[in-house]
Amino acid sequence: MTAPPKLKIATTSLAGCFGCHMSLLDIDERLFDLLELVEFDRSPLTDIKHCGACDIGFIEGGVCNAENVHVLREFRANCRILIAVGACAINGGLPAQRNHLSLPSILEEVYHTSIGLAPGNAIPNDPELPLPLDKVHPLHEVVKIDYFIPGCPPSADAIWKVLNDILAGRKPELGHGLMHYD
Amino acid sequence: MSDQLETASHPEKLRRVAIDPVSRVEGHGKVTLLLDENNHVRQARLHIVEFRGFEKFVQGRPYWEVPVMVQRLCGICPVSHHIAASKAMDLIVGAKQLTPTAEKIRRLMHYGQILQSHALHFFHLCSPDLLFGFDSDISRRNIAGVAEKYPDTARKGVLLRKFGQEVIRHTAGKRIHGTGSVPGGVNKSLTMAERNELRQDIDQIIDWSHDAVQLVKELHSQNPALYDSFGIFRANMMSLVGDNGVHDLYHGSLRGRDADGSILFDGVDYQNYGVLLEEEVKSWSYMKFPYLKSLGNKQGWYRVGPLSRVQNCDTMPTPLAEHERREFVAYGGNLPLHAPLAYHWTRMIELLSAAETIKELLHDDDITGNELMAGGERAREGVGVIEAPRGTLIHHYRVDDNDLVTMCNLIVSTTHNNQAMNEAVRQVARRYLNGREVSEGLLNHIEVAIRAFDPCLSCATHALGKMPLEVELLDATGHTLSALARSADGGFCTPD
Numbered sequence: 001m002t003a004p005p006k007l008k009i010a011t012t013s014l015a016g017c018f019g020c021h022m023s024l025l026d027i028d029e030r031l032f033d034l035l036e037l038v039e040f041d042r043s044p045l046t047d048i049k050h051c052g053a054c055d056i057g058f059i060e061g062g063v064c065n066a067e068n069v070h071v072l073r074e075f076r077a078n079c080r081i082l083i084a085v086g087a088c089a090i091n092g093g094l095p096a097q098r099n100h101l102s103l104p105s106i107l108e109e110v111y112h113t114s115i116g117l118a119p120g121n122a123i124p125n126d127p128e129l130p131l132p133l134d135k136v137h138p139l140h141e142v143v144k145i146d147y148f149i150p151g152c153p154p155s156a157d158a159i160w161k162v163l164n165d166i167l168a169g170r171k172p173e174l175g176h177g178l179m180h181y182d
Numbered sequence: 183m184s185d186q187l188e189t190a191s192h193p194e195k196l197r198r199v200a201i202d203p204v205s206r207v208e209g210h211g212k213v214t215l216l217l218d219e220n221n222h223v224r225q226a227r228l229h230i231v232e233f234r235g236f237e238k239f240v241q242g243r244p245y246w247e248v249p250v251m252v253q254r255l256c257g258i259c260p261v262s263h264h265i266a267a268s269k270a271m272d273l274i275v276g277a278k279q280l281t282p283t284a285e286k287i288r289r290l291m292h293y294g295q296i297l298q299s300h301a302l303h304f305f306h307l308c309s310p311d312l313l314f315g316f317d318s319d320i321s322r323r324n325i326a327g328v329a330e331k332y333p334d335t336a337r338k339g340v341l342l343r344k345f346g347q348e349v350i351r352h353t354a355g356k357r358i359h360g361t362g363s364v365p366g367g368v369n370k371s372l373t374m375a376e377r378n379e380l381r382q383d384i385d386q387i388i389d390w391s392h393d394a395v396q397l398v399k400e401l402h403s404q405n406p407a408l409y410d411s412f413g414i415f416r417a418n419m420m421s422l423v424g425d426n427g428v429h430d431l432y433h434g435s436l437r438g439r440d441a442d443g444s445i446l447f448d449g450v451d452y453q454n455y456g457v458l459l460e461e462e463v464k465s466w467s468y469m470k471f472p473y474l475k476s477l478g479n480k481q482g483w484y485r486v487g488p489l490s491r492v493q494n495c496d497t498m499p500t501p502l503a504e505h506e507r508r509e510f511v512a513y514g515g516n517l518p519l520h521a522p523l524a525y526h527w528t529r530m531i532e533l534l535s536a537a538e539t540i541k542e543l544l545h546d547d548d549i550t551g552n553e554l555m556a557g558g559e560r561a562r563e564g565v566g567v568i569e570a571p572r573g574t575l576i577h578h579y580r581v582d583d584n585d586l587v588t589m590c591n592l593i594v595s596t597t598h599n600n601q602a603m604n605e606a607v608r609q610v611a612r613r614y615l616n617g618r619e620v621s622e623g624l625l626n627h628i629e630v631a632i633r634a635f636d637p638c639l640s641c642a643t644h645a646l647g648k649m650p651l652e653v654e655l656l657d658a659t660g661h662t663l664s665a666l667a668r669s670a671d672g673g674f675c676t677p678d
């Protein structure tokens with residue numbers, strides 16, 4: 001008997017700190033059980049640069065620049081189930097602290113009044129750098145999101161529960177003790 | 183040096199190849215190469231493509247919030263930011279000397295973090311390149327492939343990381359983004375039960391760390407020509423060094439050496455980092471380029487992290503790690519090793535040292551003490567520096583009489599390595615890609631060189647730039663959510 005095909009999972013960090021990815025790795029030895037059931041597609045853990053057709057998309061971080069928008073749309077177009085993981089993906093999180101400031105004022109700060117800069121520095125200006133948006137946005141403002149796992153980061157147990165529910169074909173429920181907003 | 187590959191004279195005539203995103207590193211970065219019609223590399227750059235604006239939005243926040251807030255810059259080494267900010271804020275609250283319990287709990291937290299981060303970096307992210315080959319099958323070149331082919335190695339890596347995370351949980355309250363360190367001390371010490379739980383596993387962890395050093399040495403000895411030369415360039419180095427020149431990742435003064443190993447400066451109080459360092463901005467990266475002011479931007483850039491620290495110190499503080507350091511130094515014939523892949527070797531020596539240090543702390547009664555906080559005369563300015571897993575981390579704040587932050591300057595580890603990583607990229611591009619048909623495997627060579635530094639591009643993104651572009655973000659129904667353009671005078675504006 002051949003094993004059933006593995007589900008494909010893609011993961012990425014947009015305007016996030018990678019803490020939610022670290023929490024995924026905090027499932028510790030259970031990672032090896034997970035690897036029996038799923039195969040990682042595009043992810044910081046693999047060298048696949050663009051996501052192919054996947055069952056699950058796992059995204060941490062909000063949307064802060066033009067590139068984030070492209071990656072998010074790529075995930076939505078390719079993933080059957082898209083999950084917003086963590087405070088940043090759900091409401092912008094810490095990076096959204098800049099939303100009440102104007103970008104020019106931040107520019108001013110970092111390149112004209114910041115200490116320790118060599119004289120004559122100019123603001124980075126290159127087509128290779130994606131344009132920042134004037135506000136940091138949660139994922140669901142840009143694409144449809146199927147499930148949300150709150151927390152900063154959500155615990156490894158919460159992530160594990162959601163993945164297991166999906167793998168078993170159940171509707172994910174966090175339930176008591178796993179729903180945290182810290 | 184490879185200055186000439188930084189900027190091509192006629193970029194418009196060249197073909198662009200991008201590695202986007204750089205993978206199996208933490209954070210957002212990409213590499214662009216410009217090639218001429220004969221596939222000669224004319225330009226090679228590592229760009230940091232994200233920004234946070236942290237230095238600005240932390241202003242106006244109460245100082246005591248900062249150690250908790252700032253760690254959200256980086257979920258891979260949150261403890262580094264947590265502690266560096268706390269050290270700066272210790273000075274704000276006048277705690278020039280912490281209680282023994284507070285200092286040792288913070289050390290324990292920090293060494294737990296070194297252990298987990300070094301294990302993650304080596305086993306989860308880099309070992310696939312070293313075990314399978316730089317241009318091996320892309321579908322296996324990851325931790326899943328390692329788990330399949332070398333289950334024992336993968337398992338040890340996962341459990342080493344787990345132990346480090348557990349040390350953090352017991353000291354900081356949470357594995358990621360905890361709250362244990364506060365201005366003036368810590369908010370908890372270890373209970374006997376927590377201490378005993380960690381003590382139970384520590385000997386096993388030391389053994390596995392020791393195995394990890396042996397594994398790196400074995401890989402090195404299988405192909406010394408590659409390990410000694412891949413991506414090599416000469417550079418100055420900098421790190422904190424503890425009293426008597428001992429390797430110390432929590433506290434010390436700044437020491438620098440030149441590429442031959444001669445001392446450039448020593449015993450520099452990090453409150454004066456501004457006298458030593460200056461930062462340059464380049465148009466094509468959000469990450470700044472620091473250098474030693476005295477030597478200028480061309481000669482004064484330097485390297486930080488394990489490769490610098492292990493060669494900059496005079497001794498390691500623990501016996502097994504000191505034994506390994508001596509072997510490493512002897513391998514280089516008492517001259518500094520500059521090969522980027524030697525980072526892995528020194529990183530595993532530090533992994534071992536962290537495990538031994540954790541054991542010592544777990545047998546020190548102070549960690550279960552209950553004098554947690556110190557204080558003193560309020561100050562308005564403080565600099566906190568630690569050696570994060572990836573290198574020297576500088577946090578600098580000013581706080582007003584209402585307890586609110588008025589100024590913040592951060593130089594994170596990866597920023598110090600910005601020029602060095604770009605050098606490594608150019609060396610590899612020149613040696614492996616020049617004149618050849620670009621392939622995935624060849625491009626991965628460039629990433630192998632970047633990965634050696636263990637860059638954390640995630641926390642290296644607190645600056646902001648401007649681009650000659652316009653962008654509009656629409657919601658699912660086509661309404662504009664956000665838009666930004668560059669106005670005629672070059673400033674930013676929100677188009678209406």
Ligand code: SF4
Pocket residue numbers: 015016017018019020060061085086087088089093094151152153154254257
């Ligand atoms: S939710 Fe928290 S842990 Fe996750 S990416 Fe955002 S800041 Fe990091």
